[in-house]
Amino acid sequence: MDKARFMGRMAATVSHDLCNVLATIQQASGLLGDYLALARRESLKSVGLRPKFKYNDKFEEIICQVLTQVNRGQDMCDQLSRLAHSSDEGQDGADLALAAELLVKLSGRVAKKHKVKFLVMPAPMRCKAKATLVEVLTAMETALTGIAWECREQGEIVLAPGATDTGVHMDILCQGLSQPDVQSLVQALESGESGACTAGVIQGGVRLAFEKAGLQA
Amino acid sequence: MNKIKLLLVDDEENFVNTLAERMKMRDVPSKVVYSGEAALEVVKTQEPDVMVLDLRMPGIDGMEVLRKVRATNPKVQIIILTGHGTDLDEDEARKLGAFHYHKKPIDIDELLGTVKKAYRERVEDAMVAATFAQAGDFDGAQDILNEDK
Numbered sequence: 001m002d003k004a005r006f007m008g009r010m011a012a013t014v015s016h017d018l019c020n021v022l023a024t025i026q027q028a029s030g031l032l033g034d035y036l037a038l039a040r041r042e043s044l045k046s047v048g049l050r051p052k053f054k055y056n057d058k059f060e061e062i063i064c065q066v067l068t069q070v071n072r073g074q075d076m077c078d079q080l081s082r083l084a085h086s087s088d089e090g091q092d093g094a095d096l097a098l099a100a101e102l103l104v105k106l107s108g109r110v111a112k113k114h115k116v117k118f119l120v121m122p123a124p125m126r127c128k129a130k131a132t133l134v135e136v137l138t139a140m141e142t143a144l145t146g147i148a149w150e151c152r153e154q155g156e157i158v159l160a161p162g163a164t165d166t167g168v169h170m171d172i173l174c175q176g177l178s179q180p181d182v183q184s185l186v187q188a189l190e191s192g193e194s195g196a197c198t199a200g201v202i203q204g205g206v207r208l209a210f211e212k213a214g215l216q217a
Numbered sequence: 218m219n220k221i222k223l224l225l226v227d228d229e230e231n232f233v234n235t236l237a238e239r240m241k242m243r244d245v246p247s248k249v250v251y252s253g254e255a256a257l258e259v260v261k262t263q264e265p266d267v268m269v270l271d272l273r274m275p276g277i278d279g280m281e282v283l284r285k286v287r288a289t290n291p292k293v294q295i296i297i298l299t300g301h302g303t304d305l306d307e308d309e310a311r312k313l314g315a316f317h318y319h320k321k322p323i324d325i326d327e328l329l330g331t332v333k334k335a336y337r338e339r340v341e342d343a344m345v346a347a348t349f350a351q352a353g354d355f356d357g358a359q360d361i362l363n364e365d366k
Contacts, residue, residue, distance in 0.1 A: 023322035
């Protein structure tokens with residue numbers, strides 16, 4: 001876990017510095033926009049004596065693109081920061097629905113690469129696993145990546161948190177998954193290092209079962 | 218709004234200088250410093266109405282500046298603007314009396330709105346205090362000026 005904390009601290013530092021970089025880009029492009037607006041006003045005031053800046057519209061379009069990317073970067077930084085601090089969390093359990101949302105937001109590149117969409121279903125109740133957030137994310141990421149590969153170009157992969165009397169689980173489902181695919185995935189998951197959950201075969205997908213947090217032994 | 222005395226404190230020089238230029242274009246000129254130490258010096262000699270303060274800076278960090286300024290100059294409204302903030306930082310800053318907590322990057326007009334709101338609250342407090350003082354209740358006036366937000 002010390003390694004996870006170390007990586008978390010490093011990632012937090014990087015994500016925070018990236019926020020400063022984004023803020024500087026945002027203000028610099030905003031200042032360009034301010035000067036364009038000033039030039040437009042001066043042109044209007046001069047009643048045509050001072051012509052409008054020739055590339056005004058193109059500049060505005062570029063500024064808009066920069067700001068869109070800044071917003072995208074900000075969202076990524078927020079998620080990265082959340083991930084970075086995840087090694088400090090989850091000592092009293094990890095919420096599966098929140099973990100799934102975080103993982104999906106961080107896995108945009110995987111979804112794009114395999115041409116699939118990730119969808120997190122709302123949890124029927126609070127599903128808190130007796131594991132750290134890092135352990136939950138590790139298990140879910142391994143399963144999700146494997147399923148995304150098996151289901152590439154086949155539409156939607158659904159993450160559905162749920163609970164029973166004794167445990168909580170995360171079902172990862174895709175209509176394109178065949179039963180042999182699921183079985184080989186489960187075997188691969190079980191041979192992995194994570195002891196926080198057990199993997200099982202269900203109709204159309206994989207179930208990662210965790211011990212429920214807050215239950216007395 | 219020309220009369221707001223605004224202090225911007227951030228060690229990211231490009232960022233804070235650009236921010237100051239954009240504020241000036243919106244008729245809110247400001248003074249810029251790049252460290253916590255410099256911010257404390259300015260507060261001693263030219264108390265600002267509103268301070269926009271970064272948290273993570275070399276030397277005296279933003280949280281320490283917030284703590285010190287709240288103790289010595291409680292009328293200064295402090296807005297935290299940081300790229301380093303966690304939920305714990307936000308809780309602590311609010312407990313210490315920060316007027317608002319923003320994360321970078323932020324839209325200039327949103328920040329300007331917060332600055333104006335902070336200034337209005339400071340002026341309103343001063344007006345209420347003046348009313349108390351006019352009525353001879355100097356202790357009441359002082360209490361209002363020292364009141365934690």
